[in-house]
Amino acid sequence: MTIKKRKSIKKTGCKSAKKRQLSQNTRILLAAVFLFGFVALSLFALVRLQTVFLPEPMTSHKELVYEEPADVVHQLKSYSYADIRALLENQLMNGSFSSGWRKLPDRNNVQVREIFGDFPSAPFLAELENHLEQANPLVQLKISRGKGTIDFYWQGVLQLELQYQVPTAVKIKRGKIAVIMDDIGLSLSPLQKLLQLDIIITPSILPGTANALSATSLLQNDDREYMIHMPMQPRSYPQTNPGANALLLGQSEDKTRSLIQSYIKGVPGAVGCNNHMGSRYTEESKAMRIVLDELKRYNLFFIDSRTIGDSIAFSEARKMGLRTATRNIFLDNQESISAIRKQIRRMVSLAGENKEIIAICHPHSETLEAFRLEQDWLKQQEVDFVSASELVHTY
Numbered sequence: 001m002t003i004k005k006r007k008s009i010k011k012t013g014c015k016s017a018k019k020r021q022l023s024q025n026t027r028i029l030l031a032a033v034f035l036f037g038f039v040a041l042s043l044f045a046l047v048r049l050q051t052v053f054l055p056e057p058m059t060s061h062k063e064l065v066y067e068e069p070a071d072v073v074h075q076l077k078s079y080s081y082a083d084i085r086a087l088l089e090n091q092l093m094n095g096s097f098s099s100g101w102r103k104l105p106d107r108n109n110v111q112v113r114e115i116f117g118d119f120p121s122a123p124f125l126a127e128l129e130n131h132l133e134q135a136n137p138l139v140q141l142k143i144s145r146g147k148g149t150i151d152f153y154w155q156g157v158l159q160l161e162l163q164y165q166v167p168t169a170v171k172i173k174r175g176k177i178a179v180i181m182d183d184i185g186l187s188l189s190p191l192q193k194l195l196q197l198d199i200i201i202t203p204s205i206l207p208g209t210a211n212a213l214s215a216t217s218l219l220q221n222d223d224r225e226y227m228i229h230m231p232m233q234p235r236s237y238p239q240t241n242p243g244a245n246a247l248l249l250g251q252s253e254d255k256t257r258s259l260i261q262s263y264i265k266g267v268p269g270a271v272g273c274n275n276h277m278g279s280r281y282t283e284e285s286k287a288m289r290i291v292l293d294e295l296k297r298y299n300l301f302f303i304d305s306r307t308i309g310d311s312i313a314f315s316e317a318r319k320m321g322l323r324t325a326t327r328n329i330f331l332d333n334q335e336s337i338s339a340i341r342k343q344i345r346r347m348v349s350l351a352g353e354n355k356e357i358i359a360i361c362h363p364h365s366e367t368l369e370a371f372r373l374e375q376d377w378l379k380q381q382e383v384d385f386v387s388a389s390e391l392v393h394t395y
Contacts, residue, residue, distance in 0.1 A: 079135040081154055087135070087310045088152055091128055092120065092162055094315040096326045099395070104163070111160045119145055119164045123329070123350060131309035175351030175383040178202060178391045179331075179359045180274060180303065181367075182229050185209030188218065190363030195222055197368070198375050202388040204229040204274055207266035208245050216269055225387040227303075228263050228270045230291075232278030235308065242277045249281060253290050260294045271389050272301035272323070274360075279308035288316050296322050301392040303327065305360055323392040331361040332370075340370035344378070351383045356391050 079087070093101050093113060097120045104112040120128075125143055132139045140153040148164040184191055184203040188211050194201055195218075203219060204227040205212050219226045231246035247259055264270070273295060281287060282304065292313075295302055301323035304314040317324035328350060331343040340361075351357040361367045378385070 084132065084136060084139050084154070085152075085160075087132070088160070090310065090312055090315045092150065094318060095120075096314065096328075097121075097124070107161075110158050112163065113160070114163050117164070118355075119148060120150075121350065125150075127309065135310075173355065175348075176356045176386050176391060177347060177351050177359060177383050178357070178386050178388045179347075179361060180204050180227065180327075180388055181361050181363055182206075182274070182276065182305075183362050184226075184229070185212040185215050186363075187211060188214055190365075190368060191215055191218060193368045194363070195224070197371055199371060199378060200385040200387055201371075202227060205267045205270070206231065206243075206276060207263040208243065212266055213268075216267055220269055225271055225389060226267070226269070227388060228267045228273040228300075229276045230260070230263055230273050230278075231276045232281035234277040234281075235279045237280060240277070246277075247281055247287075247291065249284060249287055256287070256290050257294050260291060264298055264300075270300070272303065272392065274303040274327075275305045275307065275313065277307060278305065278313075279311075282306075282311040282313040283308060285312050285316055288313050289320065292317050292320050292322050296320065301325075301389065303358060303388060303392065318395040321394055323394050325356075325358055325388075325392045327360050328357045329359045331359050332364055332367045335364050335366050337366045337370050337373070340367055341374055344370060344374050348378070348381050348383055358388070358391055 092098065093115065097117050098115050099117040101113050101115045104114055106112060125141075129141055132141065138155050140156070142151040142153065144150075146166070148166040150162040150164075151158055152160040152162075179199070179201045180203075181190075181194060181201050182204045183206055185206045186209050191203060194203065202225055203215065205215050206229045216226065231242040233246060233248045234240045234242060237248070245259060245262065247256060251259075263273075275282060292302060302313065302317050303324065304311055304317070304326040306314070306327045314324055314326040329343065329347050331347065332340050333343075334340070347357060347359045
């Protein structure tokens with residue numbers, strides 16, 4: 001009997017040891033699962049906090065997404081007569097070629113307006129006609145440079161006649177060109193190459209980028225003028241992201257003003273601004289008036305990059321008495337040295353026709369090389385390269 005009891009006790013002891021071992025393994029497994037879950041949740045929380053509180057990191061030139069400029073076809077809604085009429089008033093009666101206008105007596109139910117200023121350039125009118133064709137096929141412009149008139153037809157019926165003074169022969173003056181290089185601040189290397197060029201180019205710095213402050217210091221040491229490249233909502237938002245600290249439609253007035261103040265602090269010493277993306281934002285008068293009012297408080301000018309054909313930004317800036325101008329040509333839609341060199345030469349020919357031209361480019365290696373190759377030819381042309389501030393005006 002004693003032997004049987006000992007065997008029974010031995011078996012019970014083995015079972016208890018196994019249970020203790022199993023329990024210990026279970027505790028270790030549960031602890032590991034808990035620890036893994038805690039680490040995963042912590043990492044997720046950190047990523048969310050970074051998204052909310054920190055600007056979107058842009059460390060490489062290749063990571064930056066460029067918005068399609070106005071020269072590129074946009075898919076537009078079908079505009080009504082009122083939309084088209086407002087667009088024409090914005091671009092022709094209150095645009096960069098107009099110094100003002102007055103109403104003349106109607107003629108056979110056709111409204112007539114006299115426009116003070118130069119007749120719009122052929123490239124500008126070609127871009128406007130292309131935009132109108134996309135907006136509504138019922139629209140037609142008839143342009144007569146010899147007569148100095150632009151006629152607006154709707155459904156084949158003449159609605160509006162714009163009359164310009166037929167230009168007379170005048171003494172040829174040297175044209176002026178201001179080249180703005182957008183998206184500075186991702187890396188200092190393109191900026192250093194820009195400063196080596198024997199051409200005046202105005203850098204526009206993206207606030208919140210890794211080297212924005214370093215870029216301002218470098219430019220101040222070289223006694224160079226620079227601008228703020230303000231991120232704004234594009235038409236393709238949110239698929240195209242203008243940045244974590246961008247101006248978006250629907251933001252409160254306080255939020256808008258706070259963001260602009262952060263841009264000014266982030267790019268200290270800037271003399272003016274132009275929009276980064278913004279094809280959707282610059283269509284909205286109410287939103288742009290808040291932006292422009294805040295810039296006026298800080299005595300900063302605004303240049304409309306015109307990333308969409310019906311941007312109202314320049315027109316609103318004129319009405320508000322802000323120093324302003326609008327982009328005439330993009331230089332590097334195609335990242336090809338030969339294509340950019342052709343655009344540079346086209347820019348010079350426009351300056352001969354329009355006297356004052358604002359060109360926009362980007363810190364591509366191809367763009368910098370194209371300017372390096374063209375700078376000797378540019379020095380021989382009847383144009384002067386000036387800083388952007390010299391081509392902004394108060395109307």
